[in-house]
Amino acid sequence: MDICIIGGGLSGLAASLPLSETQDVTIFERRPIVGGCLASYDRGNYQIEEYYHHCFAGDRRLFSLLTDLGLSDRLEWLKGSTGYCVDGTIHPLTSPIEILRYPHLTIVEKARLALLTLRAKNFDLGPLDDVPAREFILEHLGEGIYASFFEPLLRSKFGDRRDEVSAAWLISRIAIRSDRGVEGERLGYIRGGWHELIDAMAERAQSRGCRIETDTPVTAISRKGDCWEVNGQVFDAVLATVPPQEIGRLIGTDHFAAIPYQGAACLTIGLDREVSQGIYWVNMKDPAPYGAVVTHTNFAPRERYGEDIVYLASYFGEQPATGLKETMLTDFCRRFSVPKESIHWAELAVERLAGPVYTTGFRHLIPAYEEHGVYLAGMYSPPNYPERSMEGSIAAGQEVAARILEGTDA
Template sequence: MDICIIGGGLTGLVAALSLSETSEVTVLEKKPILGGCMASYQRDRYWIEQYYHHCFAGDRHLFSLLDDLGLGDRLEWLKGSTGYYVDGTVHPLTSPIEILRYPHLSFIDKARLGVLTLRAKGLDLGSLDDVPAGEYIRDHLGDRVYASFFEPLLRSKFGDRRDEVSAAWLISRIAIRSDRGVEGERLGYLNGGWHLLIDGLEERLLSKGCTIEKGTPAVSLEHTGGKWLVNDRAYDAVLATIPPQEIGRISGDKTFAALPYQGAACMTIGLDRDVTDGIYWLNMKDTAPYGAVVTHTNFAPRDRYSEEVVYLASYFAGKPAQGLKERMLVDFCRRFSVPEGAIHWSELAVESFAGPVYTTGFARIIPAYEERGLYLAGMFSRPNYPERSMEGSIIAGLEVAERIRGGPHD
């Protein structure tokens, strides 16, 4: 069977690897490099992801893939400290003492928040799919916890759609991030960078005879004469890992329902100083053109990079604001007292379809792996609900490959 895979992100590459055992596989990737949101920059002395990534202790399919590619010994477990930027002040929130000292929640508020964190893994996410996250927090933890702690997080990540996001997403995110001790959250990272995973997949695919066409977007998709035509070339089957609305755009088939998606604009900065007081993940309560400051070198050892590496995370609907890169950089330098000469370099990565917005009722609109003879898998697939991850993308790739080979239907 001759198969075309549209999209060279993690799901597409994993599916290609599985299918290459029995089929001829062609991967089309619109960007000049593979990886999608897992693509990386190459600096003089190191690689760094365009968008920050880490994994979790339960990601067994990821671990199996790393072992298969000879990368298992590269996986390391690091501590991710957290904090909140409120009224111009950095508040560390990693250790129990730091949490108790946080002045913007009462002791009772903190106790309720702690109980929710402990209970999160045991809650029934299915029953929370139709419940708005804000409503759930206000009902269970009170208006003050929502306004002071959760609303700024939801606003920075989802903007005007924050009131539509389901409690299933929020509780899932709390649960997956509950593996923590007094030094911070326990998170996995690949020593040398996640580009090793993408490069390892590419090398393995090429060794199996797969065709990989980078810088080649799928601009047309048509089913005719029992074949699928992608860019006027015939295939027996097509797997699209792009959002369903993009499938509709290139095929002209408007029956593919548009899923709620958001874009991401992530600035990566190399500089000569730490500005977050040793904190890895600093959420912004104060209004800024970014919702979090993620200091990679307060997570992975700084001596691998010869400089501090910081991400500024921003999300948007539709298109990013004009002049966003300059606005982010100016605000960052002003807010954290960083002189212009301290910035070594900066890059802004923009992805208009960075991931689904898990609005209430999302579980009912998740696409099947096969619709109208076309195979679909990606960040919108069921293994990535209600919180997308590398693990979910790998599972989706494996499951859709099994479906293409004629395995059991979902």
């Protein structure tokens, strides 16, 4: 059976591993490298992800995959400290003492927020899918916590669509990030970078005969009897990891549900100084052309890179703002008193379809693994609801592969 996989990101590679054991598999990847949003920059003496990534203690499929690929000894657990930039001041919010000192919430509001964090893993997320996050916060935590804490986060993450986001996403987000101690969140990372996982997956698939065609965007899909023609090649099955509506556009049909998506623009900077007071993740309450300052070298040891590495994270709707790279870099240098000569390099990664927007009612939009004769798996699949993760993308790829293989045995 000849199988075409559209997209060489985590879901596509995860699906290719079991499929290529017994089937002929071809991956079409539009970029020069595989990995999707987990792809990395090659800086010569090190590699660094284009978009910051880490894993969580419950990511069992990821851990199993690392073991299978001989990478389990590369997994390390690091501490992710957090803070909030308000009125030009960075407030650490990692330890209980730091949270108690935070001046922009009252003691009562802090107690309510702490209680919600403790309860997050016990919520029934089903009913919350139809409840806007803003409405939930106002009802359970009050206006002060919404205005001072959650509204800036929702605005930086979802922009004009922040009022459409469901409470299911919010509570899931809180729950997945609640593995905390007094030193911060416990987060997993691959020593050397996540490119080691991507490279190992691609090499394993290719060793089984999988063909990976990079720099090859899919431009046409059409039905040919019981088969599919993709870019002029005939396949018995097509597995798409891009949004369903993109497949519908290529086929020329509106039968696929439109999943709400947003874009991401992430500026990665190498520089000669630390700027965030030793904190890994600083959320921006102050208006800025980015919603968070993520200092990778306050997470993974700086000596591995020989310089400080900072991410500036931004999200957009249809298109990023014109001149965004220079706008972000200029604001960063001004806001954090960084001379331009201290910047060693800066690269802007832009992905128009970076991930779903988990609007109210999203669970009713989630497609099955097979619709209209096409197999579908990606960030919109059931394992990635109501919050996407590497674990969810691996699970989606593995589960759709199992479905395809069941069909070959029928």
